[in-house]
Each structure stands twice: as structure tokens, then as C-alpha cells.
Amino acid sequence: MDLTDVRFEKSNLSNLSLYSSTLHRVSFHDCKLTGADLSDSLLHNVLFENCVLDLAGFSFTKFKAVNFTNCELTGAEFESADFKQFSFQKCQLTDCLFSNTSLNGLDFTNCHFDKLTASIDSLKGLKVTEEQALKLATLLGIVIE
Numbered sequence: 309m310d311l312t313d314v315r316f317e318k319s320n321l322s323n324l325s326l327y328s329s330t331l332h333r334v335s336f337h338d339c340k341l342t343g344a345d346l347s348d349s350l351l352h353n354v355l356f357e358n359c360v361l362d363l364a365g366f367s368f369t370k371f372k373a374v375n376f377t378n379c380e381l382t383g384a385e386f387e388s389a390d391f392k393q394f395s396f397q398k399c400q401l402t403d404c405l406f407s408n409t410s411l412n413g414l415d416f417t418n419c420h421f422d423k424l425t426a427s428i429d430s431l432k433g434l435k436v437t438e439e440q441a442l443k444l445a446t447l448l449g450i451v452i453e
Contacts, residue, residue, distance in 0.1 A: 310329065311326075312332045314331075320340045330352075332352045334353075335356075336359050346369055347385075348368040349366075349369045351371050356376045357377045361384055362382045362383055365385050370389075371390065374395075375397065377398065381400060381404055382403055384405070386409050389406075390410075403425075405424070407425060410432070411426065413433055416435065416440060423447055424447070
């Protein structure tokens, strides 16, 4: 499915399948997308604002000029995703999966997570707070005394 110049507002799009879709100049405002599948898709100039995207799937998706602002993404999967001109702002990222995904250049400092899954290589270049760095160290099996 291809979506261009579309705005979703206060919509319940839970479990929506947009697998292998192209979204261009699309915005989601105050939407519920729990369990939505946007895997293997291309998202260009897309905004998610004040959305619930728990357990959403973004594996193998290419993101360009995409922003998540004040979103709940608990348990979302970003396996083998490609981020360009991408940002998370004030998002909940607990239990997110970022395996085989470079987080280089991303800024998680104003986001929250208790734990997430990512390889050491994926974390290179990720900007985090001291508190977040301690959480990541623990998740990687580093013992801090």
C-alpha cells in the first residue's frame, strides 16, 4: 500500500498491517497503533506525535526524515531498520528491539527505557544520559560495583 499526503488524527489503527508499504508525507496524531505492522516498509517525511505504538513492528524498514514525538513504543521492534534524519523525542522505549540496527547519531537523552535489546555494535554513536549508560551497561552484562 502507498500512502502520500495523509493525516491520521485520533484514530484507532491497532493491528493495522502496512507491511511492505510506502508512506510519504504522512502524519499520525494522537493515534493508537498497538501491534501495527510497518515492517519492510519505506517511511519518508513521516511524523508520529502523541501515539501509542506498543508492540509495533518496524523490522527491515527504511526511515528517512521520520520523527516520533511523545510516543509510547514499549516492545516495538526495529530489527535491521535503517535510520536517516530520524529522531525519538520524549518517547517510551522500554523493551524495544534494535538488533542489527545502527543507532549511530541518534539521541535517546530525553527518552525513557528500563531495558532494550541491542548489540554492542548497534549502540556505537548513540547519545544517552549517564543514567541510561548505566542501564545499558547492566543490560550488556557489565557488573558495576
